[in-house]
Amino acid sequence: MNKLMMGRYFSGDSFLHQLDPRTKLFATLYIIALLFFVENIWGFLLLFAVTFFIMHQTGIALVAFINGVKPLIWLILFAVMLRIFFTGGGIVYFRAGPVMLSSFGLITGFYTFSRFVLMIFISTVLTLTTKPIDLTDAIHALLKPLQIFRISINDFALMLSISLRFIPNLLDETTKIVDAQRARGVVFGKGNIIQQMKKLVPIVLPLFASSLKRAEELADVMEVKGYQSDQKRTRYRQLKWQVRDAVALLMIVLLTAAVVFVNRL
Amino acid sequence: MPNLNAIQVKNIKFRYDLRLDHHVLSDVSFVVEKGKWVSIIGENGSGKSTLARLLVGLLPPESGSIFINNQLVDEQSKGQIRKKLGIVFQNPDNQFIGTTVEDDVAFGLENQQLSYEEMHNRVAEALKVVDMYEHRAKDPSQLSGGQKQRVAIAGVLALQPEIMIFDESFVMLDPLSRRELLESLQLIQAQYDLTIISITHDRNEAALADKVIVLEQGKLISEGAPANIFAEEKKLTPPFAEALRRRLATAGVSIPNHYMSEEELVDWLCK
Numbered sequence: 001m002n003k004l005m006m007g008r009y010f011s012g013d014s015f016l017h018q019l020d021p022r023t024k025l026f027a028t029l030y031i032i033a034l035l036f037f038v039e040n041i042w043g044f045l046l047l048f049a050v051t052f053f054i055m056h057q058t059g060i061a062l063v064a065f066i067n068g069v070k071p072l073i074w075l076i077l078f079a080v081m082l083r084i085f086f087t088g089g090g091i092v093y094f095r096a097g098p099v100m101l102s103s104f105g106l107i108t109g110f111y112t113f114s115r116f117v118l119m120i121f122i123s124t125v126l127t128l129t130t131k132p133i134d135l136t137d138a139i140h141a142l143l144k145p146l147q148i149f150r151i152s153i154n155d156f157a158l159m160l161s162i163s164l165r166f167i168p169n170l171l172d173e174t175t176k177i178v179d180a181q182r183a184r185g186v187v188f189g190k191g192n193i194i195q196q197m198k199k200l201v202p203i204v205l206p207l208f209a210s211s212l213k214r215a216e217e218l219a220d221v222m223e224v225k226g227y228q229s230d231q232k233r234t235r236y237r238q239l240k241w242q243v244r245d246a247v248a249l250l251m252i253v254l255l256t257a258a259v260v261f262v263n264r265l
Numbered sequence: 266m267p268n269l270n271a272i273q274v275k276n277i278k279f280r281y282d283l284r285l286d287h288h289v290l291s292d293v294s295f296v297v298e299k300g301k302w303v304s305i306i307g308e309n310g311s312g313k314s315t316l317a318r319l320l321v322g323l324l325p326p327e328s329g330s331i332f333i334n335n336q337l338v339d340e341q342s343k344g345q346i347r348k349k350l351g352i353v354f355q356n357p358d359n360q361f362i363g364t365t366v367e368d369d370v371a372f373g374l375e376n377q378q379l380s381y382e383e384m385h386n387r388v389a390e391a392l393k394v395v396d397m398y399e400h401r402a403k404d405p406s407q408l409s410g411g412q413k414q415r416v417a418i419a420g421v422l423a424l425q426p427e428i429m430i431f432d433e434s435f436v437m438l439d440p441l442s443r444r445e446l447l448e449s450l451q452l453i454q455a456q457y458d459l460t461i462i463s464i465t466h467d468r469n470e471a472a473l474a475d476k477v478i479v480l481e482q483g484k485l486i487s488e489g490a491p492a493n494i495f496a497e498e499k500k501l502t503p504p505f506a507e508a509l510r511r512r513l514a515t516a517g518v519s520i521p522n523h524y525m526s527e528e529e530l531v532d533w534l535c536k
Contacts, residue, residue, distance in 0.1 A: 165404070168406040217360065218359055221359070222362060224321050227376050233375045234374075236374070236375055
């Protein structure tokens with residue numbers, strides 16, 4: 001079970017692994033935004049080429065990225081079908097009431113498909129090459145401007161990192177409770193849906209109880225160690241901006257220029 | 266010369282449920298002199314851990330008062346007092362805040378707003394004392410219970426407090442590493458004149474203390490040097506050396522009829 005959650009990150013030392021997480025998070029969001037500015041087939045081909053190049057650079061097998069798309073494939077196909085069958089224009093091949101198949105529909109269907117798939121690929125690159133804790137730091141850094149509105153970013157970042165930290169513990173505990181209930185004769189995965197849901201109660205209740213106890217003890221420790229919300233803290237982990245981050249941002253600028261150019265074709 | 270009591274506890278009473286007449290601690294008083302190692306022993310439910318929570322101001326006493334460095338512990342002063350005081354609790358998993366070992370040790374330092382360099386020095390130093398430096402980048406799921414306890418101890422060492430409280434913080438360590446860690450702690454204690462309070466079930470650890478306090482059902486039943494405590498209180502399971510001496514005495518060996526530390530016993534046996 002642990003592998004399920006923590007197995008997202010693939011350790012490695014590629015250019016992408018070494019990039020500052022802030023750069024990566026920003027670049028990912030930027031490329032996703034860029035996907036919505038692409039207007040023609042050349043643009044998508046360009047972005048496909050760039051994305052595959054980036055994926056290749058991570059040194060991680062293609063399967064890992066395909067696995068990212070799999071859970072969402074039905075949602076993607078649904079959206080694509082809507083696009084294909086309800087968009088008119090161009091040459092109409094077939095029509096039955098509101099449903100139609102047109103050349104225009106096929107093209108927008110392809111665009112939708114490409115946007116989804118590229119979006120997943122590029123965000124998978126981020127999660128596969130960045131440790132969760134680094135990602136938390138990056139989110140903290142990118143949210144910093146919100147401090148102007150008196151939103152407590154430090155508390156938020158700490159909350160995020162503590163939740164990440166306790167995921168394996170909660171999974172372990174769930175396994176233990178399931179085993180303990182099994183030893184008492186509960187059979188899971190049998191009966192109708194209502195019966196099955198009822199069987200979850202003896203798992204969820206002890207899990208809640210122990211989580212609350214954990215939270216209380218953790219809060220005590222934080223209090224004794226002098227944590228106060230809204231208080232100024234220094235940071236043990238510090239991100240360092242390096243030449244490679246500047247290079248990465250320069251490439252992003254070039255990519256933007258290329259998209260603008262290709263859009264005119 | 267001002268009195269050098271690091272901790273002074275005066276007639277404290279405490280109960281968790283005010284509706285019940287069951288006091289977890291009743292009328293407990295003692296003093297701990299600066300620079301001493303004090304062990305608190307007692308059975309499960311005798312109020313040891315509750316006492317530790319009261320000392321750091323996590324729980325307020327119903328009556329009576331606690332002074333840390335001659336300053337009364339209350340709602341206003343507890344923030345200030347906690348800067349001089351470190352506590353390690355029992356469950357190492359629930360006190361691991363950071364995502365990695367070094368982040369966790371640094372947590373308290375970040376709160377004290379230390380500089381980046383100072384933090385890195387202190388974290389490295391503290392991790393070396395507990396022998397966890399080479400594991401500094403690991404996350405808690407990769408560590409054993411004993412290793413997590415070491416990290417928790419390092420977290421308190423890094424804060425460089427004047428008083429350290431350990432609430433059964435060594436139970437998950439194997440006997441050898443426990444002995445090693447206790448030795449390093451004694452060195453640090455002597456070097457910086459620290460006051461250490463250790464709540465423990467380990468009689469051999471208690472035997473190393475300057476003073477032992479025995480709690481029973483929320484009452485302080487005796488206190489004194491380990492030599493006196495273990496010789497007088499026949500009910501208590503004695504440390505290994507004392508147990509051996511009594512067995513030898515009953516077996517008819519003409520061994521001195523007073524408490525002996527492990528060292529003394531070894532010397533006597535080798536005569």
